[in-house]
Amino acid sequence: MQTHNFSKIRNEIDVDFKNRKFENEKKYGVKLELFKSKFSMKSEHIRGNSNISYDDIYKIENESKIIIKKIENKSIGEFKDKYNTRFEKLRNVEFKYNTFSNCKFKNIEFYNCTFYGNVFSNCQFKNIIFINCNFYNTNECISIFNSKTIFIDCQFKNCNIEKSIFENIDLHNIKFEHTNLKDAILKKIYINNVHITDCDCRSFKIINPDIKEFEFEDNYLTKFDEYTFIDKMNIDKRYKKNYVVAFKLYRGIASKFEANGLLNNAGEYYYISKCMEYKSLSGINKFKSAIFWLLCGYGERPTFALITSLEIVLVFAIIYMVTGLNVDEYVISYKDIFSQGIPIENLNPDFMKSLYFSIVTFTTVGYGDITPIGYSVLLSGIEMLLGVTMVGIWTATLTRKITR
Structure with missing residues (x-):
């Protein structure tokens, strides 16, 4: 893959993105009768303004029809002590084929939970820990997070988020540790203080991002392949410090490609990092950087x-x-x-x-x-x-x- 042809790659990802959403909607959104809704949580964990029965919450299953459950305007969790440190621990819970809209998840530790075929729209996840959770299975059941869904102070440990879609969402203070992000797509997202540690990022794609802080903090090695793609970030050109952030980001990406033996991809992101660095410099340093770019494109052109x-x-x-x-x-x-x-x-x-x-x-x-x-x-x-x-x-x- 020639990573410097960003427009071509972005178009290819957009096609894959639309196809994946279409297939998901066709399976889970149009033919509602084809799938079972399984939301196996105790009713006291669900809070909201409207009355809702235990049978409504637990699952909807009819002998003649099995439908998708739509859950709106609910608060799940929100348990805390006076130090705001207590987590409600949910183990082996299954969230299957549900549509969550305007829901809030707060102060919860999900352990060994399943999230197949769910769509989260305009939801909020605050102070959440996912451990050994699975958002994908081999039957192409994916999870979709979209429409201004927000993650704040969340952690993903040993999770499987393969092929999941994150569109038009915000990520604040997020950690991914030993997590499978293979073939996941993040589109039009805001990233602030996101850290990735020893994850599988093969075919992982980020397109049209607004990035404030995004770092790799590996103890071993985050896996990249030639299809891993991180788009050029949107930059407020009024502030030079934004170019410093971009320089550090793309330099880190280049080092990860290099560590994975993908030297051509590493070179392309190194070139981008040097272009970002040039815009952050001034005086003689900027002049020298311009000469280096003119002579050979920082050794990559x-x-x-x-x-x-x-x-x-x-x-x-x-x-x-x-x-x-x-x-x-x-x-x-x-x-x-x-x-x-x-x-x-x-x-x-x-x-x-x-x-x-x-x-x-x-x-x-x-x-x-x-x-x-x-x-x-x-x-x-x-x-x-x-x-x-x-x-x-x-x-x-x-x-x-x-x-x-």
């Missing part, structure tokens, strides 16, 4: 070195026309063009000869059929040094990309 080389050749060719060249006793010199005008009839052949001399000088071939005069002698020496340097940079950068 061999075409930049080639284009810069061609530009150098062209610029020196024009300068040689002014400073002077000797071609078989014929002198090319346009230093008097402002007083005498440009000799149009000789302009094209003179330029071609100057361009030819610039090329052989840049490549240090030097046939000797054209000789520099005046300031051209010094300039040709400078061009030779630039030529040796640029050919070396281009060769090294190109070889690096090919070997990857």
Whole structure:
């Protein structure tokens, strides 16, 4: 995967995203009679303004019909002591094929719980711990979190969130530890202080994010593959500190790709990190970064070195026309063009000869059929040094990309 083609990859992910949502809606949203609703929690854990019976809460199952349960405007949990440290512990609870809308989950530890085929819309999860919980099974039962659902101070430990969809949600102070995030998609999300530790992020995708803080804190290694994709973050360009955040983020992503042996992907994110760093710099440091970008794209763009080389050749060719060249006793010199005008009839052949001399000088071939005069002698020496340097940079950068 060529990760620098972000538009193409983003479009491919959007297609997969829409197909996954469509399949989920087709299975669980349209043909309600096909699936069983299983919400096996005790009624005292559900709180709300409206009256609701135990049979309503526990499950809805009819001999002729098995339907999806829709739960709205309920508060689940909210148990705490005076220190706000007590968690309501729920073990081996099954949430299957439910639609939660405007519900609140607070101060709960879910242990070994199941969340198959659920949709959470405009819900709030606050101070929640998920341990050994499963949000996916092999029958393509996925979980969807969307419509401004908010996670605050939550932890996922040893969970399976494979193929889950997170769309238009907020994540604040979230930790993922030893969790399977394989093929999960996070789209249009706000990320503030999210930490990933030793997780499986193969084919994990984040698109159109607004990221404030996002870090990998591995003890072993978070798994990436060539399909792992983290989009360019939305940045408020008014504040340079936002570019510093972006630089650290993409540098961390690059190091994870490199640790997984995916050097080409690592190089692309390294390039993005250096571009973000450039925008955060000022003065001489910014100038040096710009030169490094211009010469070879921070070591990741061999075409930049080639284009810069061609530009150098062209610029020196024009300068040689002014400073002077000797071609078989014929002198090319346009230093008097402002007083005498440009000799149009000789302009094209003179330029071609100057361009030819610039090329052989840049490549240090030097046939000797054209000789520099005046300031051209010094300039040709400078061009030779630039030529040796640029050919070396281009060769090294190109070889690096090919070997990857």
